[in-house]
Amino acid sequence: SAVISQKPSRDICQRGTSLTIQCQVDSQVTMMFWYRQQPGQSLTLIATANQGSEATYESGFVIDKFPISRPNLTFSTLTVSNMSPEDSSIYLCSVQEQGSNYGYTFGSGTRLTVV
Amino acid sequence: SQQGEEDPQALSIQEGENATMNCSYKTSINNLQWYRQNSGRGLVHLILIRSNEREKHSGRLRVTLDTSKKSSSLLITASRAADTASYFCATPTGYAGNMLTFGGGTRLMVKP
Numbered sequence: 265s266a267v268i269s270q271k272p273s274r275d276i277c278q279r280g281t282s283l284t285i286q287c288q289v290d291s292q293v294t295m296m297f298w299y300r301q302q303p304g305q306s307l308t309l310i311a312t313a314n315q316g317s318e319a320t321y322e323s324g325f326v327i328d329k330f331p332i333s334r335p336n337l338t339f340s341t342l343t344v345s346n347m348s349p350e351d352s353s354i355y356l357c358s359v360q361e362q363g364s365n366y367g368y369t370f371g372s373g374t375r376l377t378v379v
Numbered sequence: 380s381q382q383g384e385e386d387p388q389a390l391s392i393q394e395g396e397n398a399t400m401n402c403s404y405k406t407s408i409n410n411l412q413w414y415r416q417n418s419g420r421g422l423v424h425l426i427l428i429r430s431n432e433r434e435k436h437s438g439r440l441r442v443t444l445d446t447s448k449k450s451s452s453l454l455i456t457a458s459r460a461a462d463t464a465s466y467f468c469a470t471p472t473g474y475a476g477n478m479l480t481f482g483g484g485t486r487l488m489v490k491p
Contacts, residue, residue, distance in 0.1 A: 306481045367412050367424030
């Protein structure tokens with residue numbers, strides 16, 4: 265199965281600043297997914313990133329706040345912009361490798377604390 | 380919105396006991412997946428059960444699926460302290476069925 269390298273693993277940031285999270289996959293994948301996990305909660309999909317096109321955002325998430333890049337089939341970044349304490353969460357990237365009847369692989373997550 | 384609801388939200392058992400977690404979902408599915416998350420880190424895929432399957436085993440894991448009741452259960456037998464984690468069910472949703480919607484999760488603690 266694919267291996268995802270996600271970084272940073274954690275960061276503490278000042279409010280009003282931005283943080284870019286990177287995910288590198290060791291194989292080419294069509295879609296990459298970005299999730300947010302607020303403290304003590306389950307995962308919520310932020311957006312789906314396809315190479316060569318703009319990311320598709322879920323309800324409640326906008327590009328200005330969470331811009332995403334997908335320059336090639338193995339790499340993606342998520343930026344959390346103009347951060348506030350409410351953005352403190354774990355952010356995870358994920359890929360699906362072989363079609364809809366296989367599981368997904370997740371990065372190790374980025375634990376973000378905004379102070 | 381979350382597709383699934385899980386119960387219990389938290390479960391504490393002794394090592395060697397069995398742990399059962401339940402998941403309910405709302406819409407028709409092609410498959411249902413279970414994931415484990417250790418200490419707020421990345422998720423690890425445990426098992427996938429297809430909609431035409433009723434039961435599946437993987438090591439100490441047993442998953443059942445009842446599509447008529449839109450529910451699934453995950454059983455961990457002979458639990459170990461290392462099984463302490465959060466467990467989530469997830470179902471593919473979206474127009475192409477390629478995004479996951481997660482249940483609320485069950486926090487399992489296995490006491491040595």
